[in-house]
Amino acid sequence: MTRASYIVAAVAAGALLVLLPLLGSGYIVYLANLMLVYIVLALGLNILIGETGQFGLAHVAFYGIGIYTTAILTGRFDVPFLIAAAAGVLLAGAIGLLLGYVSFRMRDIYLALSTFAFGEAMQWVYRSWDAVTNGPNGMRIKPAELFGFRIATDHDAYPFVLATTIIIIAATVWLRRSRLGRAFRAVRESEPAALAMGVDVRRAKVIAFALSAAYAGAAGGMFASFSSFIHPDSLGFTETILVVTMIVVGGLGSIPGAIVGALVLGAVQELLRQAPSYQEILYGVILILFMMYLPKGLAGAVGNLARRAG
Amino acid sequence: MMGDWQVYWLFLQQGIASGLVTGSIYALLAIAIVIIFKTTDAPNFAAGEIFMAGAYIALYLLIFSQIAYVIAVPVTLAITFVFSALFYRIVLRRIGVSPAVAVNVVIATLGLSFVLKGIVRNTGFGDVPRSFPAVFGADTVQIGDAVLTTQDVAVFALALLAMAIFFVFFNYTRTGRAMRAVGMNPRAAALVGIDLHKTRMLIWGLSGLLSALAAILIAPKILMTADMGIVVILGFAAAIVGGFTSLPGAVVGGLIIGIVENLVGLFVSTRAIVVAPFIVIMLVLAIRPQGLFGGPVVIKKV
Numbered sequence: 001m002t003r004a005s006y007i008v009a010a011v012a013a014g015a016l017l018v019l020l021p022l023l024g025s026g027y028i029v030y031l032a033n034l035m036l037v038y039i040v041l042a043l044g045l046n047i048l049i050g051e052t053g054q055f056g057l058a059h060v061a062f063y064g065i066g067i068y069t070t071a072i073l074t075g076r077f078d079v080p081f082l083i084a085a086a087a088g089v090l091l092a093g094a095i096g097l098l099l100g101y102v103s104f105r106m107r108d109i110y111l112a113l114s115t116f117a118f119g120e121a122m123q124w125v126y127r128s129w130d131a132v133t134n135g136p137n138g139m140r141i142k143p144a145e146l147f148g149f150r151i152a153t154d155h156d157a158y159p160f161v162l163a164t165t166i167i168i169i170a171a172t173v174w175l176r177r178s179r180l181g182r183a184f185r186a187v188r189e190s191e192p193a194a195l196a197m198g199v200d201v202r203r204a205k206v207i208a209f210a211l212s213a214a215y216a217g218a219a220g221g222m223f224a225s226f227s228s229f230i231h232p233d234s235l236g237f238t239e240t241i242l243v244v245t246m247i248v249v250g251g252l253g254s255i256p257g258a259i260v261g262a263l264v265l266g267a268v269q270e271l272l273r274q275a276p277s278y279q280e281i282l283y284g285v286i287l288i289l290f291m292m293y294l295p296k297g298l299a300g301a302v303g304n305l306a307r308r309a310g
Numbered sequence: 311m312m313g314d315w316q317v318y319w320l321f322l323q324q325g326i327a328s329g330l331v332t333g334s335i336y337a338l339l340a341i342a343i344v345i346i347f348k349t350t351d352a353p354n355f356a357a358g359e360i361f362m363a364g365a366y367i368a369l370y371l372l373i374f375s376q377i378a379y380v381i382a383v384p385v386t387l388a389i390t391f392v393f394s395a396l397f398y399r400i401v402l403r404r405i406g407v408s409p410a411v412a413v414n415v416v417i418a419t420l421g422l423s424f425v426l427k428g429i430v431r432n433t434g435f436g437d438v439p440r441s442f443p444a445v446f447g448a449d450t451v452q453i454g455d456a457v458l459t460t461q462d463v464a465v466f467a468l469a470l471l472a473m474a475i476f477f478v479f480f481n482y483t484r485t486g487r488a489m490r491a492v493g494m495n496p497r498a499a500a501l502v503g504i505d506l507h508k509t510r511m512l513i514w515g516l517s518g519l520l521s522a523l524a525a526i527l528i529a530p531k532i533l534m535t536a537d538m539g540i541v542v543i544l545g546f547a548a549a550i551v552g553g554f555t556s557l558p559g560a561v562v563g564g565l566i567i568g569i570v571e572n573l574v575g576l577f578v579s580t581r582a583i584v585v586a587p588f589i590v591i592m593l594v595l596a597i598r599p600q601g602l603f604g605g606p607v608v609i610k611k612v
Contacts, residue, residue, distance in 0.1 A: 055413070102592075105599040108412070109353055113550055114595040117588035120543075124585040241420055248417055280428030287421030291414045292404045 017162060021155045029154040031270060033226045036165040037219045038262040042246040043172050043255065044215025049244070050253035051181065052208040053188030055108065058099065058115040059243050061122035062092040062213040064235040066220020068126065068133055071141040071230060081144040081151075085221030089214050096213020100206035119240055126232035138231035141224050157226035164222055168215070172255055175211075184208055185253075242269065249290050251299025260298050318577075320455045325573040327456035333568020334469035335528045339545025340552060340560035341476065342520040348493035348555055349513045350407050352415035353546075356397075357521060358539025359426035364390045364522025365529045365538065366430050369442055374435075379445060383526060387519045394518025395511045397422060402514075403507060423539070430536045442529035465527045472523055473561060480557070489513055493555075544571065547587040551594055553601035563602070 021029050045059045066088035073084035103114055126133050133139060144151045151157045175181050183204040186194035191201050224230075242265060250261020268286060272279040294301050339361065346354045354360075367389055371382035401422075405414050431437070446461040480486040491499040492509045500506050521542075532538060548567045552559025567587065574586045594602055 049413070102596050103599075106595055107599075108409070109347065109554060110550070110595050110599055110601070112353070112416075113546060114592050117591035121585055121588040121592070124588070128581070241417075244413075245417055245420075248413055252413065277432055278428065280424045280431065282428075284421040284424030284426075284428060287424070288401055288418050291418040291421070292401060295405060295411060295414050 021158050026154055029158055030226070031266075033154055033157055033161045033222075035263055035266045036161045037222050038243070038246065038266045039165055039259050040168050040215055040219040040222060041243045042250070042258040042262040043168065044212045044219065045243050046247045046253065046255070046258040047172075047175070047184065047215065048208050048212035050247055050258070051176070051184040051188060052205060054205060054208060055112040056099075056103075056115040056209065056212065057112055057237070057240055057244070058119035058122070059212070059216050060235050060237075060239040061119045062096055062216035063220045063223075063239075064122060064126055064230075064232075065092040065095060065213075066217035067141075067224050067230050067235075068139070068220075069217070070221045070224040071139055072132065074144065074224075075140070075142040081146055081225065085218070085224065088221045088224075089217040092217025092220070093210045093214035096216075097206060097210035099213070100209025103209075104202050104205045116237065119237060123232060123236050126235055133232065136232065138229055141228050141230060143228065144225045146225075151225060154226050160225055161222050164218070168218065169255070169259070176255060180204070180207065188253075245287060245290075247297075249294070249297055251297030254297070254299040257297055257299035264298065321576045322573070323454045323456040325576050326569050327453055327458055328462070329569030329572040330565055331458065331462045331466045331568070332528070332531075332571065333548075333565035334466050334473075335524045335564075336544045336548045336567050337561040337564025338469055338472060338520050338524040338527075339542050340548035340564045341473070341557060342517040342524070343542075343545055343549045344552070344554060344557060344560045345489070345493070345513050346517045347549075349489065349496075349510050350398075350402065350415065351409050352407075352412040352419070354419050354517065355416055356419040356422040356426065357517070357545065358542035359423040360390060360394060360518050361521040361525045361542055362536065362539040363393075363426045363430065364518075365442065365525035365534055366433075366435055367522070368526050368529070369440065369534065370435065372443060386526065387522050390518040390522035391515040395515035398511045398514035399507075402510075407510065427536050427539070439533045439535050442526075442534055444530035461530065465531075469524075469527060472520070476520070477557075485509075485512065489516075544568075544587050547591050549601075550591055551602050559601070 020032055024032070041059065041063060045056075048054050048056045048059075066085070069088035069091050070081070070084045073079040073087055074081055079087070099115070099118060103111055106114055127136050129135065144157070146160055149156065151160070183194070183199045186197060186199050187201050187204045187208075194201050194204070243262075246261035246265045247258050248261070249265060250259070251257030268283070272282055275282065296303075339357065343354060343357050346352075346357075364386055368382055368386040371377045371385060372379065375382075377385070401418055402415060405411055405418055407415070444461050446459075446464045449460045450457050451460060451463055480490060488499070488504045488509050489512065491502070491504055492506060492513075496506055499509075524545075528541070532541070544567050545564070548563035549560050550563070551566055552561070552563030567590065570590060571583060571586060575583045578586075
């Protein structure tokens with residue numbers, strides 16, 4: 001593609017995003033908000049798995065920390081929404097940092113299983129800690145207030161959610177090009193080589209964990225801005241797998257890949273809801289077919305096509 | 311009147327006895343997980359659903375087709391064997407087997423787990439919890455101060471027998487040794503004439519068979535639902551405690567997890583049982599990142 005066609009595509013996408021709330025019904029705008037949350041979740045997990053090569057499976061646990069922190073601070077303590085959401089990001093990041101410290105020595109399967117165990121344990125906490133999370137009944141989230149405006153509908157939340165997503169995408173692109181981003185990829189390619197080049201492998205891994213968790217916390221705050229309810233059942237392993245699949249289907253380690261993967265699988269999920277009894281079977285078949293025929297994800301497939309086209 | 315310590319002593323004996331019974335099932339599951347991990351370089355996240363599907367196939371044959379146990383059990387084992395082998399042949403052979411595509415293999419097995427759950431839910435058997443018919447009576451046997459049912463004892467004995475057969479097969483037959491060779495060094499195994507794909511296919515089949523066997527043995531003790539595959543988490547915990555690549559470790563790990571689970575239920579609370587395996591996994595890995603019985607961490611040179 002030429003530079004001009006990139007600009008045309010970007011302008012068209014931008015116009016669509018701005019006009020969406022004017023054209024779409026409440027449901028469409030709700031979906032758009034949800035997709036934007038998925039994009040942030042996928043970008044965060046991509047830092048850990050795609051860039052740094054650390055197979056963490058606790059992403060949704062941090063998303064839950066973001067949601068519950070925001071909801072509890074605004075609902076029970078009348079903390080302004082932005083401060084509450086920021087607290088969610090910090091808390092998720094801090095717990096991610098701790099998890100990173102505990103697990104930087106583990107590799108591959110052990111890391112995957114210990115983070116999986118952490119995710120399951122956190123879901124158990126959300127389900128059982130009645131006093132704080134209201135346990136298995138789920139928790140209502142108070143409508144957010146931003147700069148004096150009360151966010152009552154999905155339409156109201158959309159500009160905030162969209163702006164946050166754009167800022168986060170820009171930050172991710174900057175991070176990828178930074179020294180830290182290069183350190184992440186060096187760790188992924190070869191730890192001994194990274195060490196030899198003077199990369200502090202342990203520091204890079206722990207920071208990747210914390211950053212990835214902070215992204216999930218931010219996604220949680222975004223979710224709390226437009227959703228009025230959170231249930232612990234929606235914070236389980238299946239959700240984490242959905243995000244993992246997004247970045248693999250998009251193309252591991254690629255920012256456009258993570259974004260497109262989030263949109264494609266988010267859309268697939270919504271479409272499959274139309275056929276509830278076959279939802280699981282179809283979703284499973286789609287995952288298997290993707291892995292069989294597009295192993296490098298959509299980003300890889302597009303790259304191949306472009307190369308073939310010359 | 312019994313003193314406190316007498317109650318604890320009774321609990322301890324009961325916990326160990328019941329723990330050995332369920333632990334022997336976790337050991338079978340851990341073996342099924344470990345043999346796949348050793349030869350495929352990725353964990354099989356569909357292990358739980360293959361286990362669940364095995365239980366439902368057996369239930370279908372026994373209850374809805376009224377087939378006798380002696381026929382239904384071998385038929386179930388054969389079906390899961392063939393199905394798991396075909397999954398390797400059709401899906402995984404195309405994806406490939408190497409650490410570089412481990413993520414893809416994991417996602418494909420997760421896809422399989424969704425498919426199996428969806429199928430069982432759609433057949434209509436998975437809608438309501440069901441119970442699996444027991445072969446052995448509920449008569450009790452006293453061992454020390456612990457009380458077990460005849461069925462518990464039979465489950466333990468059959469699980470041990472299955473493991474014994476498996477170890478003989480693995481150590482003393484040509485096919486079994488070929489499987490071990492592929493697990494140790496696939497390139498060298500291929501050089502001495504072992505067909506890698508055929509061996510891995512057999513491993514997948516064997517793993518499916520072991521999962522189904524574990525399912526048939528434990529099904530009468532638990533309630534059957536489409537989500538019963540969650541039990542396999544304990545198999546994963548057992549494999550981790552055992553070092554994830556060691557078969558004797560998997561067996562010891564299974565028994566340890568079974569006993570810990572039962573003791574937690576008796577001494578702490580039944581509510582804590584659900585979260586106990588995850589805490590065990592995290593604790594073990596935080597202290598020893600390569601599992602309790604795993605060898606030293608080997609860092610590959612550039």
